[in-house]
Amino acid sequence: MKAYWLATAAALAAAGCTTVPGDVESAPAATAVSAEDAVVTDLVSRMSLERKVAQLIQPQINSFTAEDMRRYRFGSYLNGGNGGPYGDEFAPASEWLRLADEMYDASVEPLANGEPAIPTMWGTDAVHGHTNVVGATIFPHNIALGAAGDADLVRRIGKATAVEIEVTGIDWNFSPTVAVAQDDRWGRTYESYSENPDLVAKLGAALVEGLQGRKGDPDFLGDGHVIATAKHFFGDGGTANGVDQGEVNGDIERLIALHGRPYPATIAAGVESVMASFNSINGRKMHGNEALLTGVLRDRMDFDGLVVGDWNGHGQVAGCTVTDCAQSLLAGLDIYMVPDDWKALMETLVAQVKDGTIPMARLDEAVTRVLKVKYRAGLLGADAKRPSERGYAGQFDKLASSEHRAIAREAVARSQVILKNNGVLPLRSGAKVLVAGTAADDIGQASGGWTLEWQGGSEYVMGGDAGKNGALFPNASSIWDGLKEAVTGKGGTATLSPDGSFSARPDVAIVVFGEKPYAEFAGDQGDMVFRDEEGLKLLRSFREKGIPTVAVFLSGRPMWMNRELNAADAFVASWLPGSEGAGVADVLTGARPATGRLSFSWPADCSGKPVNGPEGALFAFGYGRSLEDTSPLGQLDENCLALESFDSSELFGSGRLASGVVAYAAGGNLSMASDMLAQMRGTSSAAGVAIRGVDRNAQEDAREITMQPGSRFGILQPDGGSGAYRITYQVLGRPTGPVSLTVANGDQATTIDVTREFQHAGDKGWREMVVTAACAATLGNRIEFATGSKLTFGIASVSREDLPEGTECTF
Known part of the structure; x- marks a missing residue:
């Protein structure tokens, strides 16, 4: 990195500044701004097209390695809600810090031809404490903090959370949620402080100040502070019927006055990142809405940080896929959150800049925004440090310290x-x-x-x-x-x-x-x-x-x-x-x-x-x-x-088992508690079944099930149920051994050989299976798959319904 900083010092001198970036913070405000511009402009001018695009790509830790980071130099990365270091969701805090160092080191290895190596940054959803990490303080959710109604309390929670995040080497928190929830049927209501936009604005700004420090203070984004994110811009709490990722309709100025009201407060508090929302406004997805992402957020509200997408949200824009969406960048998105399909998206974006679909000026603008946030967070500068060498890094006794637990206890009581x-x-x-x-x-x-x-x-x-x-x-x-x-x-x-x-x-x-x-x-x-x-x-x-x-x-x-x-x-x-x-x-x-x-x-x-x-x-x-x-x-x-x-016919859908429905894996006695797979996820090594969440239409709304020879997987309704089974499924690869489906009611069972059907369905995408009395005389309360060879298949939904007598089974 030494050559890079010598070149940067020369650029600063040419701009009328003689200090290197590490010394800039003590300079007058006007000089600091010019230093920021000079450093970032210099970096952008010396970056290759591929490295610029990489700054806009944010994969999840489950889908790439440190070697991938070294090769592609992603600008940032995240851990999803079900992601942990080295594939362990419950890894100790030390492993989170170890991975942070590995990724950072890979991102700053020197590049050829003097091209600058830009440090990466790690983002996480620490929405009520650093709660992805075992042993961290778990604060009440936002709805409770709204009931407490105290901005100073929320500010202290933000500060405690930032310290615990820094302990593990992470740079960036995707919080606070400043949704103004208007329909409590919405599954994210608890992430909203209140139905009242003024209370949301007050508490959202307070959390930003707790996480980042107060704007203008010497410790702003210094030790014990992390980058904050106001989300989700905007209207996420106003969807029709409370449907997540749904439609928000109405007069745009009224919508901005209600759902947009918290954003100026968080911007005034210095929030460095805003996350685009999944929902649509009057028929247009926010990830592709230039009038709002640029016209309102940038031009009217004067936001100068970076705009990050939500989990594959760009893929929902009209005309887009997860791997092809120039529309989002052109609308004002600066970072694509693309958990798994990052390589194909990178290749597409590079090609779109080369063919003029994306102007180089827009690419440079987005990269500049990302680098400015990194600069403000201390990631660019002579004093930039590895994650493990920063402030509270490695001080694992700060996780759930007596001070932080006391704040959490106070918050619980006051809520x-x-x-x-x-x-x-x-x-x-x-x-x-x-x-x-x-x-x-x-x-x-x-x-x-x-x-x-x-x-x-x-x-x-x-x-x-x-x-x-x-x-x-x-x-x-x-x-x-x-x-x-x-x-x-x-x-x-x-x-x-x-x-x-x-x-x-x-x-x-x-x-x-x-x-x-x-x-x-x-x-x-x-x-x-x-x-x-x-x-x-x-x-x-x-x-x-x-x-x-x-x-x-x-x-x-x-x-x-x-x-x-x-x-x-x-x-x-x-x-x-x-x-x-x-x-x-x-x-x-x-x-x-x-x-x-x-x-x-x-x-x-x-x-x-x-x-x-x-x-x-x-x-x-x-x-x-x-x-x-x-x-x-x-x-x-x-x-x-x-x-x-109440219609209870859906057994599994939208990534959830219905109340009372259980999933199990078995290689022997299915009554063994260890065979139960809560929410249809997990691994039963003894039974030889592993299930993970996968994206079909939304994040982890489906399951991928891998079964070893001789294993069984089933879904059980303990309280009974009636009607034919309708299952949305796909088969990945062609099974080489027998596959059967058993439909049972207690000791009464019908077993159907579905080997040919599964072989025919192999790698042909999602399809539907309907199991009726025509092929299963016993339509009981349990369905079970068994295999004689390794089998991988997916399930997106399972429901029961009454069909006309004589309806044939289909696969």
């Missing part, structure tokens, strides 16, 4: 919203407390999506309690842990009973229940009804016995809960608190006041219509009780037609 209290709260000293519900001692469920795994911390864990209090959450306390400590500390007794059974009658029962973890489109719902009745049954059971109850509801959104509200003596909206369950206990025991207030209106009925204000709200925006408020809540209407008309 608890009491909706009902008949006087059972605060818990009295000396009380005998029973804690019920399977979620009470499940840190993964309390943390929600984007925790270790994309879809949630306990979703994909196989074998025992690792998803609760085991090795995956070493620096965390569950809600049960917190309650036990708090209750016994006040002279009482606490007993954990997930099913609610007891021998000694308790004075009060706390029932912890709620939504299972999900992320993005997998969390989309057709209405706002909460159907899981575990908590309801427990609450009603205790009421029948005359035992006072406290409902602690874990969720990523307000939901229609009239039945549970009626059954409980106290009801607490606990959101997704994360790793510090003691913060819940702090409020329930009165150690801290109840100050949380709803940042989203709570629905009065179960119609599913959006509620964004007092009309139709049971509890309006800003509602929340103090512990002293024991005014009665009248009996609520429990009638809900949606409970009766």
Whole structure:
């Protein structure tokens, strides 16, 4: 790198500046700006076409190696929600840092002919703490921070998160989400601070300042700070019917006034990156919307950082594919997030610059934007360091440090919203407390999506309690842990009973229940009804016995809960608190006041219509009780037609198994717990089956299943089901041995030889299989594939439906 810095020093001298980039930060502001321009202009002038294009390419760590980095010199890279160093999603923090060094070293190896070697940068989704990494602090999700409503608290969370990110050598955080969610059926509602755009703007700007430092301060983007990203520009929270990646329609100025309002605040706070949204605005995908990406974000809002795409989002633009989309760059995108197909996209972009489809001026503009952000982040300069040599790098005791956990605990306590209290709260000293519900001692469920795994911390864990209090959450306390400590500390007794059974009658029962973890489109719902009745049954059971109850509801959104509200003596909206369950206990025991207030209106009925204000709200925006408020809540209407008309025919779709449906792998006894494959992902070595998420129409909305000879893979509906099976599938390669499909109901089973069908389908893309009574007399609650040779195939959806009698089977 020495030759490069000598050349840069000469360029600076020619520009009237005699210092090298490492000394620029102490210079006056006007000089610093000119130094930035001089350094970046010099670099761009000496880069080859191929190296310029590489600055715009962002692959994921699962799909390339350090050798690929050395050859192609990607400007940045990311770890997806299910990606970890060296293929290990649960790798220790030291491995994340080791990989950061390897990639950095590969990116700065000297190039021939004096071409500058530009350091790469690593981006991650640390959306509620550095939660891809085992042992990091897990802060409450944004919806909870909206209920706390304190910008200083959010700023401190941002700072703590930045420190933990830097510990592992990562440069860039894809956060904060500043969506103004307007339809809580949306699966990303919990990533939004509020339905109120002003509150979103205030808290989003605060997180930017926490992550990057305050603009103009000496430590801005210095040690203990990382690049922030405001996302997703724009309208992601306003899609019709709350459908993720869907359509936003309306007068453009009104849409900008609502969904665009947080962006000027984050830009004023100095945010260096903005991520384009998946959704469309009035029929046009944002990844190809020049009027908004350039005309509004750049020209009107005066944003001067870089615009990064979302996961293959450019491939959704009209006329584009994942490997061919000049439209996005021309519209104002600066970096393509192209997790797997990076090589083909690079080749296409190079060819499009050469043939004039993409003007060289636009390419240089995008590269300049990327390099300016790197310059501001200290990645370009004489003082630039390897990831392991920076500020807090390698200080693994900073992960979930006592200081950071204390901030998280405070955030949990301040986000608890009491909706009902008949006087059972605060818990009295000396009380005998029973804690019920399977979620009470499940840190993964309390943390929600984007925790270790994309879809949630306990979703994909196989074998025992690792998803609760085991090795995956070493620096965390569950809600049960917190309650036990708090209750016994006040002279009482606490007993954990997930099913609610007891021998000694308790004075009060706390029932912890709620939504299972999900992320993005997998969390989309057709209405706002909460159907899981575990908590309801427990609450009603205790009421029948005359035992006072406290409902602690874990969720990523307000939901229609009239039945549970009626059954409980106290009801607490606990959101997704994360790793510090003691913060819940702090409020329930009165150690801290109840100050949380709803940042989203709570629905009065179960119609599913959006509620964004007092009309139709049971509890309006800003509602929340103090512990002293024991005014009665009248009996609520429990009638809900949606409970009766719910369509549960889809067993697997949009990357999720339906509630209650399980997937399993077997080489022997299928009842073995280790054979269960939560959310149809994971590896069962004993059974010889491995399943990974793959993209069909959206991120990991399908599965690729690899089976070894003699293995079996199946899907089971424990509660039954009816109708023919309709399966969207593809076969990768031609199986060389027999393949069978068994349809079973208990001991009754029909086995169909599908060898010829699978051989014919090999490498011919997605197709549909319909299994009816014509070929399977037993249309039971289980389907199972078995193979006599190695078999790789994909499944995108599995559903059941009633078809006319005599409908033939098709493959």
